[in-house]
Amino acid sequence: MDIKETVLNILNDLTGNDVSGVMDDNLFDSGLLDSMGSVQLLLQLQSELGINVPVSEFERSEWDTPNKIISKAESLA
Amino acid sequence: MLSFEPYGNPTYFALLGVALLPLMIGLLYGKRSRLYETLISVFFLLLTFGGPKWTQGVALIIYILYEVALTWGYAVYRRQKNSGPIFYLMVILAIIPLTIVKVTPAVDHGQASLIGFLGVSYLTFRAVQTMMETRDGTLKNYSLMTFLQFMLFFPTISSGPIDRYRRFEKDYRSVPSREKYLGMIQKGVRYIFVGFLYKFILAYYFGTMLMPKLAIMAMHSRGGFLDLSWPVLGYMYAYSADLFFDFAGYSLFAVGTSYIMGIETPMNFNQPWKSPNIKDFWNRWHITLSFWFRDFIYMRLVFWFMKHRVFKKPTTTANVTYIINMLIMGFWHGVTWYYITYGLFHGVALVVNDAWLRYKKKHRASIPHNGFTQAFAIFLTANMVCFSFLIFSGFLDKIWFTK
Numbered sequence: 363m364d365i366k367e368t369v370l371n372i373l374n375d376l377t378g379n380d381v382s383g384v385m386d387d388n389l390f391d392s393g394l395l396d397s398m399g400s401v402q403l404l405l406q407l408q409s410e411l412g413i414n415v416p417v418s419e420f421e422r423s424e425w426d427t428p429n430k431i432i433s434k435a436e437s438l439a
Numbered sequence: 440m441l442s443f444e445p446y447g448n449p450t451y452f453a454l455l456g457v458a459l460l461p462l463m464i465g466l467l468y469g470k471r472s473r474l475y476e477t478l479i480s481v482f483f484l485l486l487t488f489g490g491p492k493w494t495q496g497v498a499l500i501i502y503i504l505y506e507v508a509l510t511w512g513y514a515v516y517r518r519q520k521n522s523g524p525i526f527y528l529m530v531i532l533a534i535i536p537l538t539i540v541k542v543t544p545a546v547d548h549g550q551a552s553l554i555g556f557l558g559v560s561y562l563t564f565r566a567v568q569t570m571m572e573t574r575d576g577t578l579k580n581y582s583l584m585t586f587l588q589f590m591l592f593f594p595t596i597s598s599g600p601i602d603r604y605r606r607f608e609k610d611y612r613s614v615p616s617r618e619k620y621l622g623m624i625q626k627g628v629r630y631i632f633v634g635f636l637y638k639f640i641l642a643y644y645f646g647t648m649l650m651p652k653l654a655i656m657a658m659h660s661r662g663g664f665l666d667l668s669w670p671v672l673g674y675m676y677a678y679s680a681d682l683f684f685d686f687a688g689y690s691l692f693a694v695g696t697s698y699i700m701g702i703e704t705p706m707n708f709n710q711p712w713k714s715p716n717i718k719d720f721w722n723r724w725h726i727t728l729s730f731w732f733r734d735f736i737y738m739r740l741v742f743w744f745m746k747h748r749v750f751k752k753p754t755t756t757a758n759v760t761y762i763i764n765m766l767i768m769g770f771w772h773g774v775t776w777y778y779i780t781y782g783l784f785h786g787v788a789l790v791v792n793d794a795w796l797r798y799k800k801k802h803r804a805s806i807p808h809n810g811f812t813q814a815f816a817i818f819l820t821a822n823m824v825c826f827s828f829l830i831f832s833g834f835l836d837k838i839w840f841t842k
Binding site: 393396397401404405416418419 | 571576577578718733734737738739741745753
């Protein structure tokens with residue numbers, strides 16, 4: 363499974379929504395993600411992709427859409 | 440010697456205007472003079488902490504030396520090693536002065552601590568945050584001089600907004616293009632003028648004209664259920680309005696002055712009274728404080744709890760952390776029953792809010808959403824917030840526990 367697919371699976375799981383159709387929607391504005399969800403996302407990235415992201419690396423504006431999250435994960439993998 | 444509250448009176452603003460003019464000309468020509476910036480910083484710090492308040496000035500100097508030693512020492516240590524206990528020890532050492540300042544009045548009959556000074560909490564937030572980012576490895580190039588400028592940046596020293604080291608450094612090490620800087624001046628000046636309206640007209644009306652009258656009326660109307668009366672309700676709204684216009688006004692001065700100095704200090708308020716729920720309220724009210732708590736307490740605690748599987752369910756983790764987070768915020772305001780109750784109130788409000796949001800998500804089809812429900816949500820949130828501010832104000836303490 364590639365990174366994009368894994369991240370999408372994590373996001374679908376976390377938000378309880380299929381986000382593949384709204385790749386550029388702001389997940390925080392739509393209420394699908396919050397601080398709790400962000401931490402879960404970071405932990406999942408760590409356990410499933412081995413990507414270590416410290417909390418202070420999590421600048422919300424760089425992680426607020428599915429596309430941004432995927433490209434972040436790809437750049438850190 | 441002259442002594443001023445920051446942004447307290449017209450003379451302060453006149454001095455500010457004169458002092459900023461050479462700096463503005465410099466920035467327009469693409470130059471930032473560190474020497475000049477340091478000189479005016481020292482000048483305005485002297486106005487705030489010198490003269491009759493010299494003991495605060497001394498406390499500030501000692502405090503700064505102490506925090507510099509800690510953050511610098513930790514940054515040097517972190518390049519070699521990364522032990523958890525050392526990190527926790529350093530954070531505890533960094534917050535000890537603030538803890539003493541906050542606890543002293545509670546145990547010493549309201550006496551202020553000798554090591555306190557205006558702004559001690561805001562500086563502690565900046566120091567602790569610098570340390571945490573050093574631990575995470577996101578802050579690699581700690582520079583002593585930048586840290587000093589960051590801590591002692593005079594427009595925001597007394598009450599924030601709480602900037603972040605890396606964000607501040609980026610602005611501080613560069614000069615905005617002339618086009619951008621002209622836009623910043625325009626914004627900065629507008630912020631300062633809106634600040635005048637907020638602080639010197641609206642906050643003055645609510646805080647100085649209205650509140651004392653309502654307070655007297657409320658004290659005379661005691662005796663009913665929990666000593667509550669219509670004037671108490673009036674006081675609640677007047678206090679809330681005063682709190683908002685006073686602090687938002689101050690924040691606009693601080694941000695406006697920063698912009699004129701070519702530093703984009705983050706905004707502190709974003710139309711908080713139109714929040715449809717408490718969670719959204721905290722994204723709009725005293726933003727730099729609530730985001731500080733979110734990033735350096737809430738998210739870190741949640742991360743720790745989840746990693747060590749302390750609670751089975753994520754919702755339990757979130758709820759427990761909300762309460763801890765807001766209780767710490769309450770204690771930070773001061774060790775009195777009303778500040779702590781205020782924190783607890785908001786912690787519980789966030790828990791209830793989250794439960795409602797989950798319920799709403801599940802039953803999306805059956806819950807109506809229209810202009811009326813939106814207006815009702817905003818009305819309810821604003822009133823909950825005002826009620827929490829009544830607790831926060833300490834006025835209940837006065838009507839219940841004074842003769």
